C-alpha cells in the first residue's frame with residue numbers, strides 16, 4: 558500500500574501548525590525503552606548499567622538515571638565507569654544501537670549474559686546480516702556512517718569480523734576512497750588518510766577491488782544513495798561496462814536505512830511542499846536521524862532545532878542548536894508578525910510525542926487562538 562506523506566494541518570487560526578505525517582518514536586526506540594524499564598522492575602536491589610545512552614534523547618536518559626540506571630560509557634565510547642568495577646551480579650543493558658564484538662567479549666568475560674538485556678534494534682541487526690552476506694561473497698564492506706556514532710562503531714565491528722571494512726562519513730570521503738580504487742593515489746597513503754576507519758589487516762592494494770555499501774540506519778537516504786551510485790560508477794570506469802563486471806566489483810546492497818528513518822525523511826519532503834514561515838524540529842542534539850531532518854528543512858526555510866518546549870523562551874526568542882557548529886544559539890524574532898503564521902513541525906525517532914505536544918502548546922500560547930488543542934484533537938477523533 559502506498560503510504561500517505563501529506564502533513565496534518567492543525568489550524569488554530571492565527572497560527573497554523575503543519576505536522577509531518579510520520580515523526581517521532583520508532584519501533585526500535587519503543588522496544589528499547591520497554592526493555593529498559595522492565596529490566597529495572599525485574600531487578601530490584603541490583604546495580605543496573607546501560608552500556609551508553611539508551612537512545613539519543615536527554616529526557617529518556619535522565620528518566621532512566623533517576624531510576625538508578627548508570628551509564629558505563631558516554632556516547633563517544635569514553636569510559637565513565639571502569640569495566641573492572643562491574644561484577645557478574647550486575648545487569649548491563651545493550652542500547653538500541655547495538656555494541657561492538659570487543660565490548661560484548663569484555664562483558665562475557667566478567668560473567669554478564671549479554672543476550673539477556675539486549676535492546677539492539679532488529680533494523681540495526683539487519684545491516685549486520687547484510688554485511689555478513691556480502692562478506693561471504695568476498696566483498697569489502699564500506700560503511701556510510703558517522704565514525705564515532707555507537708551504531709557505526711558496532712556495525713564496523715560486526716562487518717570487520719567477516720571481511721575488510723572501511724567507514725566513510727560523507728561524499729568527500731567516498732571521493733577520497735575512490736582515488737585508492739582507481740590507483741590515482743598510492744595504496745600506502747590510505748592508512749594515514751583513513752586512520753582509525755579501517756579494519757585490522759586491511760590491504761588497500763587488494764581489498765578495494767570488490768566492495769558493497771551499507772549504512773548507519775539513520776543517515777540521509779539521498780546521501781547514501783549518492784555515495785553508492787558514485788562508487789558504482791568508479792567501479793564501472795575502472796573495470797569496464799562490458800559483461801558482468803560491475804556486479805563482479807560492486808555488491809547490490811540496496812540501502813540499509815530503517816523504515817522509520819525512511820518514513821520520517823520522506824514525510825519531511827512532504828512537509829516541505831507546504832509554503833511556510835519556519836520549521837521546528839524536536840529531538841536530542843546528538844541524534845543523527847534528527848539532525849538529518851534539520852538538514853532537509855534548512856535547505857528550504859528558517860529552521861530551529863530544539864530539544865523541548867523550554868527552548869522557546871518567548872514569542873520572539875528561541876534557543877536552538879546549530880548542529881554544524883555544535884552550539885546552542887539564541888535567535889530573536891523567530892515568529893513573523895503577519896497572520897496566519899505557518900509552522901512546519903516534526904521530530905526525530907528518539908523523541909517522545911509528549912515533547913512535540915509541549916512545543917505546540919507553547920507556540921499557541923503566544924497567539925489569541927479560538928481553538929484549543931483538545932478541540933483540534935476532538936475534530937480528528939470525530940472525523
Ligand code: SF4
Pocket residue numbers: 583584585586653678679680681774775815816817818846906
Ligand atoms: S531509527 Fe530505525 S534502526 Fe534506529 S532504533 Fe529506530 S527503528 Fe531501529
